[in-house]
Amino acid sequence: MFSLVSRFAANTFWLGRYLERVENVARILHINETYARDKPEGPDWQRVLDLYSDSERFHEAHEDASAQSVLQFYIRDRNNPSSIVSSIVNARENARSVRHLISTEMWTHLNIFYSQLLKMKAREILPSTLANTANDIILSCQTFEGIAEGTFLRGEPSCFYHLGKYIERADQTTRILDIGYALLPLGEGDAVTSVQWNVLLRSVSGYHAYRSRYPSGTRVEDIERFLLYDNEFPRALMLCVSRITDRVRDLEKRHGTERHSEVERTRRQLEFALETGPGNDLTPERLHAFLDRVQIHLGNVTNAVSQTYFG
Amino acid sequence: MSGYDWGEFYCEMQSQQDQPHLTRITQRLNGLDISALRRRSRDAERELFNLGITFTVYTDREAIDRILPFDVIPRVLSKQDWATIETGVKQRVAALNLFLHDIYHDGHILKDGIIPEALVTGNKHYRPEMKGVDVPKGTYVHICGTDLVRDQKGTFCVLEDNGRCPSGVSYVLENRHLMMRAFPDLADGVPIADVDAYGSRLARAMSKVAPQNMSNPTIALLSPGIYNSAYFEHVFLAREMGVQLVEGRDLLVDDDRVFMRTTSGKQRVDVIYRRIDDAFLDPKAFRPDSQLGVPGMFEAYRKGNVNLANAVGTGVADDKAVYAYMPRIIRYYLDEDPILPNVPTNICGEEEGLKKTLDNLDELVSKPVGEAGGYGVVVGPRASKRELANLRSLIKADPGNYISQPMVGLSVSPTLIGRAIEPRHVDLRPFALTGEDTWVLPGGLTRVAMKRGSLIVNSSQGGGSKDTWVLV
Numbered sequence: 085m086f087s088l089v090s091r092f093a094a095n096t097f098w099l100g101r102y103l104e105r106v107e108n109v110a111r112i113l114h115i116n117e118t119y120a121r122d123k124p125e126g127p128d129w130q131r132v133l134d135l136y137s138d139s140e141r142f143h144e145a146h147e148d149a150s151a152q153s154v155l156q157f158y159i160r161d162r163n164n165p166s167s168i169v170s171s172i173v174n175a176r177e178n179a180r181s182v183r184h185l186i187s188t189e190m191w192t193h194l195n196i197f198y199s200q201l202l203k204m205k206a207r208e209i210l211p212s213t214l215a216n217t218a219n220d221i222i223l224s225c226q227t228f229e230g231i232a233e234g235t236f237l238r239g240e241p242s243c244f245y246h247l248g249k250y251i252e253r254a255d256q257t258t259r260i261l262d263i264g265y266a267l268l269p270l271g272e273g274d275a276v277t278s279v280q281w282n283v284l285l286r287s288v289s290g291y292h293a294y295r296s297r298y299p300s301g302t303r304v305e306d307i308e309r310f311l312l313y314d315n316e317f318p319r320a321l322m323l324c325v326s327r328i329t330d331r332v333r334d335l336e337k338r339h340g341t342e343r344h345s346e347v348e349r350t351r352r353q354l355e356f357a358l359e360t361g362p363g364n365d366l367t368p369e370r371l372h373a374f375l376d377r378v379q380i381h382l383g384n385v386t387n388a389v390s391q392t393y394f395g
Numbered sequence: 396m397s398g399y400d401w402g403e404f405y406c407e408m409q410s411q412q413d414q415p416h417l418t419r420i421t422q423r424l425n426g427l428d429i430s431a432l433r434r435r436s437r438d439a440e441r442e443l444f445n446l447g448i449t450f451t452v453y454t455d456r457e458a459i460d461r462i463l464p465f466d467v468i469p470r471v472l473s474k475q476d477w478a479t480i481e482t483g484v485k486q487r488v489a490a491l492n493l494f495l496h497d498i499y500h501d502g503h504i505l506k507d508g509i510i511p512e513a514l515v516t517g518n519k520h521y522r523p524e525m526k527g528v529d530v531p532k533g534t535y536v537h538i539c540g541t542d543l544v545r546d547q548k549g550t551f552c553v554l555e556d557n558g559r560c561p562s563g564v565s566y567v568l569e570n571r572h573l574m575m576r577a578f579p580d581l582a583d584g585v586p587i588a589d590v591d592a593y594g595s596r597l598a599r600a601m602s603k604v605a606p607q608n609m610s611n612p613t614i615a616l617l618s619p620g621i622y623n624s625a626y627f628e629h630v631f632l633a634r635e636m637g638v639q640l641v642e643g644r645d646l647l648v649d650d651d652r653v654f655m656r657t658t659s660g661k662q663r664v665d666v667i668y669r670r671i672d673d674a675f676l677d678p679k680a681f682r683p684d685s686q687l688g689v690p691g692m693f694e695a696y697r698k699g700n701v702n703l704a705n706a707v708g709t710g711v712a713d714d715k716a717v718y719a720y721m722p723r724i725i726r727y728y729l730d731e732d733p734i735l736p737n738v739p740t741n742i743c744g745e746e747e748g749l750k751k752t753l754d755n756l757d758e759l760v761s762k763p764v765g766e767a768g769g770y771g772v773v774v775g776p777r778a779s780k781r782e783l784a785n786l787r788s789l790i791k792a793d794p795g796n797y798i799s800q801p802m803v804g805l806s807v808s809p810t811l812i813g814r815a816i817e818p819r820h821v822d823l824r825p826f827a828l829t830g831e832d833t834w835v836l837p838g839g840l841t842r843v844a845m846k847r848g849s850l851i852v853n854s855s856q857g858g859g860s861k862d863t864w865v866l867v
Contacts, residue, residue, distance in 0.1 A: 087657035089645050180447075180621050184634040188446065195447045240658060339659050393658045 088240040092185060094394040095178040096241040099186075100248030102175035106168050107225035108256035112263065113158055114218040115287040117151070117211055127211075128267070129154040135263050136166055151211045159209050159217070160201070168221060169201050187235035190228065197224045240338065247331040247389065254324035255382050258375040260288060261311050265368045270304050278302040288319045305366065312361075321378065325358055328385065335393075346388040354381035396425050396809060401818040405549045405806040407470050414473050416585045416866055423581055424468065429814050436467045436811055439577040448569050448627055463566060464859030467578055470808045470821060470841040471864045477588075477837060480543065480551060483735030484825050485833045486725060488539050491558055491712050492829065493728040495535040499525045499708065509727050510720045511744065511795070514764075518717070520559075520710025522673065524680060528697050530706050531604040532831050537704035538597070538668075539827040540564075540840075543735065545806035552738045552803070553721070554822065556713040559705060560670050563840040564826045565628040566860050568593060568635070574862040588837035588865040594635025596828050596836075601636075601666045603830030606699050612665035614638040615655060617646070619671055619687045629670055636668075643671070648691030653701045666702045667692075673707050716764035719798050738803055744795035752790065752799040756783050759799040761790065776802065805850055808861065810843055820844045822852050823863065838863035 112135065116127050129149040133139040138157075141164065146153045161167045176198045183191050201221075209217060236242045264284045281302050285291040290310070297314065298306045314320035332351050336344045362374035401409055411417050424432075440462060443449070449460035472480070497504050498515050505512040515521060540561025542554045571590050575582065598614060605612035618629035620642045633640035639655065646664065647654050654661040669676065675685040680693035695701045711717060717724075719740040725733045741748035741759070752759060756775055763771040773786045790797045807818035825839035841861040842852035852858040 087655075087659040087662055089639055089641055090656045090658055091642070091645055093658050177621065180626070180630075183447075183630040184640050191447060192445050196445050199444075335658075343659070395656070 088244075090394050092182050092241060093244045094390070095181045096185065097244040097248035097389070097394075099175055099178040099182070100245040101252040102171045102178065103225055103228055104249045104252035104256065105166075106171045106175070107222050108253070108260070109158055109166070109168050109171070110218040110221040110225075111287050112256075112260060113155065114215060115260070115263070115284060116267075117214045118283050118287070127151060131263060131266060132158070135259050138164070138166060152209075155209050155211065155214065156206060160204055160206065169204075172198050172201050182241060185237075185241045187231070187237075189231045189235050193224075193228050193231055197228070200224075240335075243331050243334050243338075244389075244393075247328060247335075250324045250327040250331070251382050251386055253319060254321055254328065255379055257288070257311060257319050257321050257324065258378050260284070261308065262372060262375050264307075265371050268304075270368070281307055290317055290319060293317050308366070308371070312358075322358065325354060329355070332385075343392065347385065347392055350381065350384040350388040354378070354385055357381050396421065396816050399809060399816055399818065401807050403547060404804050404818065404820075405545055405547055406818060407545075407806055407808040407821065409809075410549060410806075411471075411473060414471075414866070417471055417473075420469075420471065420581060420585065424809070424816075429811075429816075432467065432811055432816075433814070435577045436465075439465055439467055439573050442573060442576070443569075446569075448565075464845060464857075465570060465573065466810045466819075466843055466845075466859055466861045467574070468809050468811060468816070469574060469581070469862040469864050470823075470843075471866065472823075472838070474866050476551070477865045479734060480823075480825055481835045481837075483551070483553075483733070484539070484541050484827050484835050486729065486731065486734050487541060487553065487556065487721070488536060488827050488829055488833050490721070490725040490728050491536050491539065491556065491709075492534055494724050495706070495709060495712055496530075496533050497728075498711065499528065504724070504727055507727075509723055510717070514716050514720075514795075515711060518711045518714055520673070520708065520714060522708030522711075524693065524697070525706070525708040528707075529699070531606065531608075531699075531702055534604055534829050534831075535706040535709050536712070537600055537604065537706075537829050539829070540824045541735075541827070543823045543825065544738070544803055545823075547804045547806075549806070551735055551823075553718075553735050554738060554803075556718065556721070557824070558709040558713040559672065561824070561826065562625050562628055562670075563824055563842075563860075564593060564836070565631040567826070567836065567838060567840050567863065569631070570860060570862040582864070585864070586867045588867045590836060590838055593826070593828075593836050594632065594637070596834055597632065597668070598636040598638065600828045600830030600834070601638075601668060601704060604702050604704065605665050606702055609665060613655075613663060614666045614668065615641045615646075615664050617641055617643065617667050617669040617671055617689075619643075619675075623670075625670065632668070638668075643685075643687045643689050646689040646692070648689060648695050651691070651695045651698050651700055653689065653692055653695050664701060666704065668704050673710065676703075676707070714764070715762060715798065719764075738800050741799045743790055743797040743799065748799075749790070749794050752797065753787060756787060756799075758801065760802055761786055761797055761799040763789075763796050764798055774802070808841070808843060810845070810861075812845070812847075817847065819847075820850050820852065821861070837865040837867075 112132060116132050129151055132154060133142050133149055142157055157164050158167050160169050162169055164170060176194055179186060179191055179194050268280045282291055285294050294310050297310060311320055313322045315322055317323060329351060332347055357377050362371050408417055408421060443462040443465060449462050504510055505515060536558040538561060540557040543551045544554050545551050568590050601614045602612050616629055616633045616638055618640060629640060641655060645656055653664045655664055671687050674682045675687045677688045677690060677693040678685045679690045696703050719742045722733045722737055725731060741751045743749045743752050759775045761773045773782060805820040808821045809816045810819040821841050821843045823839050823841055826836045828834050841863045843859050843861055844850060844852045845857050845859050
């Protein structure tokens with residue numbers, strides 16, 4: 085049996101990351117639009133730009149962060165590297181390089197998804213129809229995921245694919261929680277707070293999961309615990325990190341402990357950061373600082389994987 | 396098919412109605428209305444697009460994916476026709492390999508004056524670096540694509556040998572899959588030779604020519620990368636063969652051995668099916684500006700530590716000038732008459748050929764041998780008096796640089812054009828694989844010129860393809 089060509093390890097890793105990113109960008113645009121319905125001043129689209137640190141680049145080309153301009157920027161702007169269309173182009177280029185390693189069904193679905201997105205016109209992207217557009221995009225990502233689950237050989241390529249996917253998902257969950265704390269009221273128990281946090285839960289497909297875990301009601305700190313530490317909710321940070329650990333262990337088995345040491349070291353730091361947590365007396369600032377730390381550790385794991393295997 | 400008129404040409408379907416299966420296929424086509432045929436054709440083309448069976452055209456900002464037009468009416472070859480093609484191609488490949496071995500070793504054929512030495516050693520595809528290099532099993536052309544055309548009498552002739560990196564085989568296999576999904580009823584009860592074995596046959600041929608007769612070699616397919624227009628085919632073949640698909644940057648040479656960069660470090664590579672031209676293979680040996688190649692790979696090859704398919708320097712054998720000598724090359728090495736004739740070719744470097752050419756300039760197609768891509772070709776019946784006069788003086792000044800051939804009326808095949816079935820000219824490229832011995836994929840790529848009257852089947856000129864059925 086041959087080992088995987090390093091470049092293909094990178095391609096499958098980024099294939100997983102880009103598709104996960106597409107799904108989450110669609111989720112975040114959706115949440116931001118939905119929250120705004122209760123606010124007289126409308127949604128604050130600048131927040132989304134801040135969340136992805138895209139503000140500077142956005143304002144080079146646009147005056148105001150209007151709904152229309154931010155949606156175009158994140159959905160179909162080819163010049164924005166974090167737009168959905170750019171991520172799909174990148175996912176497809178990566179998939180094209182490893183077409184012999186992924187299944188024909190995966191490639192075909194991605195190819196159709198890509199043509200549909202490229203065909204989308206500027207006028208088709210409106211705040212009023214965003215829910216549908218976002219749902220279509222999310223559904224296409226989930227379909228891909230299902231096809232991969234059913235057809236992708238469970239060898240080294242799929243290991244890198246899942247590693248990329250869970251690193252991205254962990255990163256995106258921290259961003260969704262971050263935007264929630266920045267946007268939403270933190271008052272306990274009042275109706276407005278519940279409604280809005282429930283929307284956030286729904287945006288990560290976590291509403292019913294949360295209900296079954298915490299039947300007593302919507303409490304901000306329970307939601308935070310749920311999104312960070314739940315062991316069974318697929319988008320919870322803890323679960324993503326434990327999937328990352330599984331894949332890292334698979335690679336270690338394949339390549340030996342020594343070759344793997346830097347990846348393992350960064351992974352342990354990530355785990356440690358998660359165990360230490362944001363601390364008590366949670367303030368939005370403290371949570372934000374914690375989420376930032378987690379993002380940095382995820383970046384460190386990515387760099388270690390890249391230096392060890394992609395070179 | 397009412398109103399279908401194939402005129403003076405040989406028709407791949409109508410001229411063979413003594414074949415019961417062809418009669419049956421014709422009847423089935425007649426039983427379909429044109430809208431149903433068009434619907435199936437559209438479905439098939441959409442599927443090609445979705446599967447990404449495309450070649451990519453790059454502009455400044457965008458990558459545009461195009462499909463090779465696919466015609467749903469198959470081209471059918473009878474058992475007898477196929478037997479001729481198969482043995483003829485095998486014979487030709489055998490002669491090509493013996494010829495290449497000879498010219499890179501003792502050069503008997505040159506000393507015996509069968510072919511002018513200057514034509515061989517002065518050829519731009521001749522690689523003096525290959526002199527004295529022994530390749531495993533004496534096989535130079537592992538993958539050969541022989542372009543055949545059928546004349547008005549129905550005889551298959553060789554138009555061209557492709558002994559470098561012949562492409563198009565992925566379409567043969569994909570067209571079959573597509574056809575069986577789009578049109579399963581057309582083939583019902585018609586026994587057709589299977590094409591699926593190509594990938595495993597290719598992998599087997601590659602493993603037979605591994606260095607030092609090793610038994611379980613690591614094989615890789617070397618591609619120029621995702622921006623190459625044939626990238627789909629490279630992926631397809633790597634997958635069918637079950638081997639690694641690499642680019643030059645994935646390989647390195649250490650101590651005259653070739654390695655892949657993998658997640659577990661360097662891994663030795665033994666046989667490389669390369670889809671990169673000689674000139675770009677190794678910047679140390681050939682073009683120093685090559686970004687696609689692997690520095691030092693040629694030296695590893697010369698020392699026998701890695702094998703390359705096809706061998707370096709095979710281009711000299713599929714050259715236009717050498718082509719004219721192929722019938723003599725076959726007789727010289729095999730002591731047999733060619734099973735597949737060349738298109739009759741006058742060699743102007745010889746007195747008789749020169750006379751025939753000059754006497755019939757207005758009826759012949761004249762070609763300078765040193766040029767590629769159709770440059771300098773003069774089609775007599777379509778040339779002006781002035782062009783012919785000019786050509787005459789060029790040939791007289793340098794006869795050795797010219798050959799001439801009669802116009803060939805290529806056979807036609809019924810093709811769906813808009814709302815009608817019309818005759819369109821076709822050619823055929825069978826693929827032969829040689830490790831220790833030669834195997835020919837039953838069928839091959841049928842290319843079809845989609846424009847009325849056009850003889851140009853190339854995809855760049857709007858050509859398409861058809862599924863090719865060999866009856867068994």
